[in-house]
Amino acid sequence: MLNGLGVSSEATQRTLAAGDPLGTHRVLDPPGALPQPAARLDADASRSFETEIVVEVQTLNIDAASFRQMEEASFGSPDGVARLVLETVARRGKQHNPVTGSGGMLLGVVRRVGSLAEHRGVAVGDRVATLASLSLTPLSLRRIVAVRPASAQLDVEGTAIVFASAPLARMPTDMPERLALALLDVAGAAPQVARLAGPGDTVAVLGAGGKSGLLCAAEARRRVGPGGRVIGVETSAEFAADLRALGLCDHVAVADARDPIAVRDAVLPLSGGAGADLTLSCVNVPGVELSAIVATRDRGKAYFFAMSTSFTAAALGAEGIGKDVDLYIGNGYAHGHADHTLALVRERPALAALMASRYG
Template identity: 50%
Template structure:
């Protein structure tokens, strides 16, 4: 039977190989055959943005060896039909050109062949077929490839802006759910702590929290790297910038107690890309406050049981990567923060120059 005539599902159930009956994200393996079904979008892929927690794990497990990282990415995609790191359970996102649009794909008449798009859904549920991996940027986690990918009818996407370099746009859109959630939860006069404040999601959360707070409240940036602390200070987004290892909950508690006069945070935002930071986030937060876990390195059983174990009554939110308007919000955020845009451009545009 022609693949185009097979029964298809808007959530991509027809692409699940193992175990059948599951949705594409939790499934172990997907059918990544680069054939466009009636309700799908087929993309020519040229760049993947591996999420920070996943890429950090890949580098560590491969001994920081570039060729081994390439081999591991290729092996995961070949085995699973998607870039779904089995160690972290996370993926990332991609950019590519429209190759074919199924006639029943949402807004099919608004897309043109060759148009440049970024997917706004995780690589953990995106059927992906790679024919080559050309290069991996070991600093940013961006992977230059040749291949094909499928976007389901339920999957949002964004057209790449003309005023921001592509590699930077990809990095921003990969984490655009974070500042969108900050815009919802942070209110004036609150005390906000951002863990892992020096990464791209951390910086966007700082910028959005500053926008929400204005001149009120207290915004505290926690970061383990000295260079990143210096960058945050130059941006002047935070009231306090503290160098501390987020894996040390006692140290985090002590520094937050000191700068808040023991009030602690109304909201703690976790953007750290390494495991074992759950208790640090919880201890930094006052009773009745909230923790927003955007990091994909978080173990939610550890967070729930940890809060219980230390007797801390906090609301805990999972970092949903989707919110209506999240892509436009993130891009607008950096457009209105020239120094932040300059810093991020310095990190990501070098990928294009190499």
């Protein structure tokens, strides 16, 4: 018998039992949505689907913009952040911040691999990091054990469900797990820079002293070569000093990325007055869209990695000041991005040591 779509009811039942590789079978509200934009997911791991991998969760690595927002809403209280996470997960069946719209990723141990997810190459007992956002990952939490603001990580007890289409990676064994988790959280940044930057380019990195900013600056240094230039813009004087010590940037400017005039005045003199060929925005606060745009030369490229970005503000801001630049939306995924990022940090012991001191 065929249903209204011309598909046999038997085939439909088999699909429902197996689960949709994209995870639509876990969407509770609204019906027919994909998991990321959905308002609520079913995180009941006792219901088994063959396209799923079930993970016993040990650590949540919260997206930087999301963690900062929750800290501000909780007046800097770690207990307040924990409460907000528990409330969000209980209400939505996932860690999908209702203010920032972002999530993060997690570390855990594989508990079950469905028969239609065996091609993912992980087995029961493997320690893995999910490379798909928590904003689309069904999650249930029994309790939060600890909150670590410096790394935006929470140690937890819980269960997550990874869909057959969602990227994940085995944890490396040659570096601290907390460091590896922090790196994998922003693993999409460096491969995107590798695609956009070329020999001889001038690259400006806003928020260059932060987690994704350091990786972007390191990749830019590798790509532009001796004839190129890397300009780091950092609000924090401490992070700016770390940048100078690493030697990733030809110039480091201390400026508030929320002040487009200050950023423009810092970058333009260091780029021959034209602006950067490529500007990377890695700042985890809103209101920095125009700063990236005014720092970029005519027909240059501005790449927005942070989830705090308003792409409406970027598009309309560029239009309003008559700036003809190509605007790129940050994508947390690129083919081979986990291996790419881990290799980049392994190549630079000083960078690995700095990031371990902060996030490990």
